Amino acid sequence: MYNKNKAFTLAEVLITLGIIGVVAAMTLPALIQTHNEKATVSKLKKMYSVLQNAYNLYLSEDNPVVAVSDNEDGATTVASWFLPYLNVAKDCGTTNEAGCISGTYKLKKGSSAADYSTGSKYYRVILNDGSVIWFKGNPSDVSNRLGAIHYDVNGINPPNQWGYDLFAFEIQNEPNRIVPLGVSDGSRPFNENCAAANSSGYGCAYWVIQQGNMKYLKDHNLTLN
DSSP: OOOOOOOOOHHHHHHHHHHHHHHHHHHHHHHHHHHHHHHHHHHHHHHHHHHHHHHHHHHHTTOOOOOOOSSHHHHHHHHHHHGGGSOEEEEEETTOOTTSSOSEEEOTTSSEEEETTSSSSOEEEEETTSOEEEEEOOOTTSTTEEEEEEEETTTTOTTOBBTTTEEEEEEETTTTEEEETTOTTSSSOHIIIIISTTOOSTTOHHHHHHHSSOGGGTOTTOOOO
């Protein structure tokens, strides 16, 4: 008698590979999204700490902090408070040399927000990790704020959208401090500027830093006191 080795038939192998492919197609996007969100949370928290430290160092050296306008001079002044303490790979200034900032960004709800690559009222820099920051002065109608800082965690790479990879901080006066947009006593509270499905996404930074997640992208009933 002869022993016969048992083996899968070609049809069985193809069916198994097909099932694996279907499962992978269903689970990989969710896994990738979860990974990207965790990376975003980590980068945003780190940048908040970096900006706080930079601002505290600037203040500790008895440097002046003054109210500035929302124009080129104002953006340049705000940038000067932080640049000496940041790891800058490329200083694009207010002219936005090629490759510093992508074109038009989108709001969280999907509509166009603004083209931050144009105009001289933003001072733009690329950091060593590839992320991008741009500084700006303060509009006259926003009280208790000296300026603002926009932060794109992955630079020119997509999605270039508020609440996804673009977040912001404001420099408050009395007391002098850096706060992520979304705080209840700030200019862009979370409940109105991030939580709702049709919101702008301007106020998402505070939630990400405090809660350590981006649940607002799926749950539009979240609130902060």
